Amino acid sequence: MRARFLALAAVLIVLGASASPARADEKVWSGLVLATNVAHPAPPPPEVRRLRDTLQRTFGYNQFELIGQAQQALSTGEENWAARSKHFSLHVDSRGATPDGYRLKLQLYQDRQTLLETDATLSKSSPLVIKGPLIGAGQLLLLLVVQ
Amino acid sequence: MKTFEEKWTAWVDDELDDAERAEFEASLDDRAVAEAEKLQARRLGALLKEQLQPRPFANEEFFHHQLRGRIAAETKAAEPCRRPQERESWWTIRRLLWTGTTSLAIFAVCTFFVMRQEPAPDQSQYLTQILKAKVDPDVSPYATVSIFQTKQDRVTVLWVDGLKTLPAEYAAK
Secondary structure (H helix, E strand, C coil), X not given: CHHHHHHHHHHHHHXXXXXXXXXXXXXXXXXXXXXXXXXXXXXXXXXXXXXXXHHHHHHCCCEEEEXXXXXXXXXXXXXXXXXXXXXXXXXXXXXXXXXXXXEEEEEEEECCEEEEEXXXXXXXXXXXXXXXXEECCEEEEEEEEEC | CXXXXXXXXXXXXXXXXXXXXXXXXXXXXXXXXXXXXXXXXXXXXXXXXXXXXXXXXXXXXXXXXXXXXXXXXXXXXXHHHHHHHHHHCCCCHHHHHHHHHHHHHHHHHHHHHHHHHCCCXXXXXXXXXXXXXXXXXXXXXXXXXXXXXXXXXXXXXXXXXXXCCECHHHHCC
């Protein structure tokens, strides 16, 4: 009798753990990426690795170099942060979480000049890539990924 | 060494041997009084023996018969009450507990499989949505904005054309 009860309890615990996995703290990674074409491309940074093929196919560059990045844990869903390089900064203003993602207000600055403003709903399963200005022979890309 | 009381009791009960009795009687202050007390004690003992003897049952068999009959009647009266109680108490605490636990287990299993079939929220049909995009017209008067999604990786792309091209030093980290 006791063994049966223990077995049943174990099954319930396992099922409970499987059915309702604990939600880990989510983080939003934002990066300023310089895409270029070179003869021998360096491996992409880990944050970009998953998207490398898509970026290469979409924008036509074979090397992706990180020139600025920031990672922010979203606890309340209303946080502010910025990914910066020497001349660019991507300001992210989180406006809360919705069932389909995080409402974000994004502002791209070149030095102190606003280049672009956009409002977006960032989904965990769907990264956001923004095509920025051409820089020399390369292209500035802005990436936002929920991790 | 016997005390006086022990010797007195033994003397009253005639349990002393001749030497002890002679010695004890010699030690008495007033033997006549002692003999009177001894006589009274013996009378009292005889009276108690006579009065405390159990009385014989004149109708012992009848009494036992009555007793057995009453026990049998009470047993019969208790049995019909017990049977309905047993029927009603099929839902014992243990069975209730097991039924509840089993129901919970079945519910958990069903929930588990139903939730497995539905897409997880993290991998839902939701794609990143661009709600609004604006390029400063003073800085980039010819800029255009378009939005599309790639099938692979479900990437949402905000494609901005017409931004001013910058020299290579702007790529500094």
